[in-house]
Amino acid sequence: MRRVVVTGIGIISPVGNNPYEFFINLMTGTSGIRQLETDFSALLQVKIAASVNDFNPLAHFPKNKASNLDRTTQFALVASRQGIADSGLDLYKEDRARVGVYFGTGMGSISTIDQGYARLYRNNADRLNPVALLTSMNNAAGSQIVLDFAITGPSMTFCTACSSSTVAIGEASRVIRYGHADVMLAGGSEAMLTYGAMKAWEGLRTLALADPENLAASCKPFSLDRSGLVLGEGAAMLVLEEYEHAKARGAHIYGEIIGYGNCSDSAHITQPSVEGQVRAMRLALKEAGIAGHELDYINAHGTGTQLNDKIETAAIKQVCGATVPVSSTKSMHGHLMGASGAVEFVACLMAMEKQAIPPTANLKKSDPECDLDYVPNKGRANVRVNTVMSNSFAFGGTSAVLIARTL
Amino acid sequence: MDTFETLRQIIVDKYERDVSSITPESNLRALDFDSLNAFEIIFELEEKFDINVPTQIVPLDTLQDVVNLIDKTRSEQGK
Numbered sequence: 001m002r003r004v005v006v007t008g009i010g011i012i013s014p015v016g017n018n019p020y021e022f023f024i025n026l027m028t029g030t031s032g033i034r035q036l037e038t039d040f041s042a043l044l045q046v047k048i049a050a051s052v053n054d055f056n057p058l059a060h061f062p063k064n065k066a067s068n069l070d071r072t073t074q075f076a077l078v079a080s081r082q083g084i085a086d087s088g089l090d091l092y093k094e095d096r097a098r099v100g101v102y103f104g105t106g107m108g109s110i111s112t113i114d115q116g117y118a119r120l121y122r123n124n125a126d127r128l129n130p131v132a133l134l135t136s137m138n139n140a141a142g143s144q145i146v147l148d149f150a151i152t153g154p155s156m157t158f159c160t161a162c163s164s165s166t167v168a169i170g171e172a173s174r175v176i177r178y179g180h181a182d183v184m185l186a187g188g189s190e191a192m193l194t195y196g197a198m199k200a201w202e203g204l205r206t207l208a209l210a211d212p213e214n215l216a217a218s219c220k221p222f223s224l225d226r227s228g229l230v231l232g233e234g235a236a237m238l239v240l241e242e243y244e245h246a247k248a249r250g251a252h253i254y255g256e257i258i259g260y261g262n263c264s265d266s267a268h269i270t271q272p273s274v275e276g277q278v279r280a281m282r283l284a285l286k287e288a289g290i291a292g293h294e295l296d297y298i299n300a301h302g303t304g305t306q307l308n309d310k311i312e313t314a315a316i317k318q319v320c321g322a323t324v325p326v327s328s329t330k331s332m333h334g335h336l337m338g339a340s341g342a343v344e345f346v347a348c349l350m351a352m353e354k355q356a357i358p359p360t361a362n363l364k365k366s367d368p369e370c371d372l373d374y375v376p377n378k379g380r381a382n383v384r385v386n387t388v389m390s391n392s393f394a395f396g397g398t399s400a401v402l403i404a405r406t407l
Numbered sequence: 408m409d410t411f412e413t414l415r416q417i418i419v420d421k422y423e424r425d426v427s428s429i430t431p432e433s434n435l436r437a438l439d440f441d442s443l444n445a446f447e448i449i450f451e452l453e454e455k456f457d458i459n460v461p462t463q464i465v466p467l468d469t470l471q472d473v474v475n476l477i478d479k480t481r482s483e484q485g486k
Contacts, residue, residue: 064422065445127453130446 004173006404007251008239009080010187011346012139014050014232015333018082022333022343023350026358027379031216031332033230040195046207049193050220050334060375068131069144071191075235075339076141077148080185085148087239089183091149097108097335100153100181102172103142104164104188106338107197112136114194141189145237153181159338162301164188165236166341166392166400170260172240182242187342189235201231204270208306220336221328222244222309222374223304224365229303232334236342238349254349255388258401260286272308274392277315280399284389285319288403292320295403296385297357301393302328303335310369312391317372320389325374331361341392345402348388352406358383370372408455410481414465417451421439431471445473452477 009019014032016022025032032050041047057066057074060081066074080101084091091099112135119125134140139157146155154175157168165188170188192198201207208228211218220226246253261283265276285292298320300312309328316326329347336343351357356379363376387405394400415429424438435445444468449460452473458480467473480486 062423067421127450127459130443130450134443 002179003243004176004240004257004258005243005246005407006238006254006349007241008083008089009236009254009346009349010082010086011236011343011345012052012055012075012079012345013234013235013236013333013343014052018364019036019346019350020344023354023358025379026329026332026347027356029332029359029361029377031361032232033216033218033334034196035215036193043195044198045202046198046210048210048230050213050230051193052234068135069136070112070140072105072109072111072189073141073367074142075191075233076103076189076192076237077144079187079189079235079237080145080148083185083237083239087241088208088329089239094183096150097152098182100172100175100184100285100299101142101145101151101155102158102165102168102175102184102186103145104158104160104168104342105138105141106159106161106164106190107192108138108159109136109140110192110197111194114196117196136146145185160400161343161394161396162335162337163327163394163398163400164338166402167262168397169238169240169342169345170262170400170402172262173257173260176240176242182245184240185237186240187237188339190337190339191233193231198231206229207399208304219304219331220275220364220366221300221304221331221360222370223359223363224367226294226304226309228305229330230334232336234333234336234343235339236346238342238345242263255352255404256407257402257404259284261287261401263398263399265397267397270395272311274311274315274318276397276399277312277391277393278294278302278318279285280401281315281319281391284401290387293324295320295324295387295389297348297351297388299324299348299388300326301388301391302360304328304330308393312393313370313372320338322372324373325357325375325380326372327355327358327360341390341400344392345390348390348404351385351388352404355383355385357383357385382388410477411470413455414448414470414473417448421451429470431469431474433470434468435470440485448473456481456486459484
């Protein structure tokens with residue numbers, strides 16, 4: 001079977017717009033959670049989010065092109081360009097029929113859709129921009145990436161809520177493994193800090209309350225006083241490459257993807273299930289050919305909701321025991337929904353790259369039902385990190401798990 | 408408001424083209440505009456003049472063709 005390695009990383013996130021800045025901020029416990037500064041903030045009950053503040057579309061696209069790309073697509077394109085540049089691949093020298101794009105997003109081009117609704121139903125306009133459809137279709141970002149690089153291999157958009165980009169990366173690794181492509185751009189993007197999307201999340205009553213003393217510390221995964229998740233935005237796109245192809249050109253290799261598990265809880269539309277999570281982790285471990293306790297680091301789904309964190313704790317304990325370090329970096333970069341899996345897999349790859357484990361921030365009060373080693377509040381440098389696992393568990397019940405190792 | 412001047416301003420603002428390259432005789436293809444760009448330009452003109460251009464439109468080759476379409480619609484809709 002062909003082997004699959006990661007040779008390029010692109011990332012736009014609330015805590016950094018390249019993998020090194022992103023990881024240093026995680027290691028130092030720097031939070032991207034802040035007051036949401038928008039023209040609709042006053043209408044929200046929850047006014048905090050992990051927004052991407054230092055992103056200027058006009059630095060990346062001509063004015064007219066930028067206006068025809070949803071923010072989700074802008075993030076996806078910039079992260080893709082960054083990933084390709086980081087990989088050192090010269091796509092013009094590649095057979096681009098052997099290069100593909102697998103992309104994941106939860107709510108797709110929700111900004112465009114939200115603005116369209118406001119225009120029609122609030123402002124009573126009777127027409128929409130001619131490109132509204134092309135900007136808002138769910139495969140808009142995936143299609144724009146294909147066009148940007150003149151890629152002619154397989155392309156697909158995955159929509160499985162919070163596990164979308166984990167699924168995209170896992171499925172892309174199989175495309176290479178089974179010989180259908182040599183290079184895959186894979187990951188996801190999400191930009192849902194819009195009035196409509198935030199109101200929908202408010203309605204679900206799962207968003208964290210703002211910490212009155214420190215807004216940046218509002219997301220508290222695994223802590224007894226956790227009150228929910230904090231919405232975030234951003235993108236991560238990885239370059240996956242067949243091992244021999246990468247080796248032949250002397251590429252830098254961040255890690256090898258050795259396991260991917262994907263299954264459905266089939267239990268409840270929102271409530272996670274221990275059984276489903278256990279099965280997803282076991283599927284990935286079986287493919288990887290290792291035991292759970294052999295992992296050096298687990299990046300948990302760790303949303304910071306009461307239910308998720310205790311269910312995930314029980315599932316991890318059942319599969320991996322209680323000694324493997326587990327952290328939720330969502331405590332700092334928030335929940336990027338469809339993009340979160342890819343962003344957290346970047347945290348795993350960088351953990352191997354730097355031989356360091358990022359912390360779970362804001363873990364001040366221990367919960368008897370959350371009793372693993374969560375790397376509380378302080379990252380660990382100079383530790384052995386050769387095998388990592390990233391968990392993504394979604395509304396709708398699609399659980400997806402990735403395992404990677406150093407070469 | 409002059410239709411051509413409005414059109415020229417849209418092209419300069421939205422597409423960042425050099426104003427001197429834009430004349431009534433300019434060909435849309437020569438300006439590197441495809442049919443989607445033409446629809447976008449018509450959308451902007453509809454907004455500016457508060458008109459509704461019919462969904463089915465005649466083939467447009469030059470900017471003068473666009474001006475004629477808009478002027479005809481303005482006249483029919485009294486705008």
